[in-house]
């Protein structure tokens with residue numbers, strides 16, 4: 001078997017300059033082409049894990065490693081990780097007033113192409129229009145300022161639009177489903193599925209609280225994070241059990257260890 | 258300073274060109290200001306007597322007024338004023354060679370991708386032939402419409418009555434110390450006249466006109482936009498103005514007649530030793546509209562508050578400004594709107610960016626006179642700090658003598674946030690690019706009002722400034 005797309009070993013992390021550990025020894029492998037769901041109670045460290053994978057400077061990794069396509073990425077800057085193929089769809093995307101989506105995304109696309117090989121405005125516009133159609137977004141959206149005044153659902157859809165345009169090898173989707181209405185959820189889920197079909201090696205780490213999205217995007221594995229560790233892993237049926245029983249049984253199990 | 262050699266040779270030049278008369282000693286520019294210098298300036302420009310008298314009176318006013326105590330730090334300015342040359346003949350100004358231009362300025366031209374031929378012109382070491390040709394063909398077009406677009410000197414010489422009718426009516430000599438100084442020693446600038454009902458499509462660009470005489474330290478511009486006329490005037494350009502001068506004090510006067518529309522755009526990027534103190538004012542008549550678009554980069558201290566005196570009913574004034582204060586720079590900018598007639602409206606939008614030890618201040622005045630019923634004014638000033646050390650402050654002055662007036666004021670200060678930077682970087686932009694994108698977005702509401710090529714150049718320039726690589 002070839003090396004995993006993403007391999008996390010014994011990862012410990014805390015907020016830079018503070019004491020308490022948030023991630024307390026995370027182990028996780030995602031193979032190429034797999035969809036992994038990551039669930040777990042509020043505050044258990046899911047977003048922290050996502051941001052540490054993407055290289056957020058607020059966190060300090062105190063132990064462990066993150067290998068992406070076999071390479072250690074901990075020393076890489078967030079932009080280098082992005083260009084290497086890691087994509088994070090934010091739980092709370094930042095607003096960038098005055099910068100249009102089109103302009104921002106074209107800059108991001110060109111940042112990963114060599115000098116002199118940049119995409120021209122028209123070529124880019126075609127790609128963008130196509131992806132926006134796939135996500136049933138109004139064409140006028142491209143001219144809007146990034147996340148500025150967007151509704152919660154619009155922000156989430158915009159994150160998936162970026163993933164579709166940037167075509168990463170790994171997509172970490174942090175609660176992309178929350179805040180989406182039922183129709184939007186279906187559109188976004190089918191968008192992600194289309195990306196998986198177009199690129200069979202695409203790996204997805206899907207952070208969610210709800211089983212609902214897993215009806216559309218079928219996970220190969222489901223993990224539960226508790227207090228900074230993966231406390232339980234299983235097949236898709238684990239999500240059903242969590243939906244039915246909540247986290248109590250896991251709390252007890254964790255406490256018993 | 259390369260200047261000094263030029264100066265010592267000056268005596269000979271004077272003789273050669275026959276400027277010497279019985280009662281006039283050979284002209285020798287000496288540093289500092291005196292009545293003699295003022296007489297020399299007027300004499301060299303072959304001005305009418307009234308202008309000489311005007312200048313001399315202005316000099317007295319200048320001496321009588323104290324240095325302003327507000328705004329930026331002017332404590333070292335007096336020393337600077339003792340050292341500068343208040344007047345140099347145009348041909349002397351040109352006698353600087355490309356070799357004298359500092360390397361960092363050359364590098365900036367290179368980075369901005371300014372064509373070879375233009376670089377020399379911008380550095381003040383050569384004429385700008387291409388532009389000159391463009392200018393001449395445009396000039397013919399304008400002349401057919403009766404538009405006058407001349408140097409201020411030619412304006413006075415060729416259109417003496419028109420000139421005298423308006424000159425110094427918008428910014429009187431005693432308005433402030435630096436207006437008085439400018440009135441005494443002004444040299445260079447534009448004279449523009451747009452006849453009644455004429456709409457000038459292509460912006461009048463001083464950039465085309467200024468090549469024989471480089472922009473003066475004491476530039477003076479007078480613009481008259483007649484009833485129902487429309488025009489856009491653009492002053493300066495975004496490339497750094499390389500100058501060995503350390504003081505620039507201009508006066509811009511604009512009259513916008515009934516129902517006319519006028520826009521004045523300046524983007525200036527001064528070298529870092531410069532005190533830049535400019536008085537820009539427009540008199541806006543009934544139903545007329547005046548817009549100032551003002552970009553300030555560089556300089557040690559800039560004090561500049563474009564103003565609109567709304568003197569006719571339903572007159573509208575608008576001031577949009579962008580300031581960038583890098584290390585060691587203080588941009589004290591803003592705007593003034595004076596509502597002196599009913600139903601007048603105004604809008605001030607100010608955007609400032611500060612970095613390192615830079616400081617930007619917004620200073621604005623909104624005055625509504627008694628009787629200016631239904632006047633409306635709105636001020637919006639936003640400051641962006643790029644780091645922990647930069648600084649910004651706001652000084653809004655509001656004086657309202659009319660109780661039906663409605664005034665809005667909104668000020669925001671923001672820091673480039675870590676979350677914004679991380680968001681952009683997580684999409685593959687490196688840190689510098691991400692920072693530049695945030696700044697571009699911040700100034701976008703004002704920059705989008707600029708002609709495209711200016712907006713692009715402004716953005717590039719701010720990026721270069723942010724890299725700290727511009728001298």
Ligand SMILES: Nc1ncnc2c1ncn2[C@@H]1O[C@H](COP(=O)(O)OP(=O)(O)OP(=O)(O)O)[C@@H](O)[C@H]1O
Pocket residue numbers: 015022040041042043044045046047048049058091
């Ligand atoms: N930058 C930070 N500064 C301080 N505390 C932080 C920071 N980031 C995370 N934490 C803390 O770490 C813990 C884990 O937070 P995290 O956002 O990773 O949880 P989560 O599992 O994503 O929760 P949710 O399901 O509510 O999104 C929380 O207690 C949170 O307050």
Ligand SMILES: [Mg+2]
Pocket residue numbers: 046047048091174175
């Ligand atoms: Mg979270």
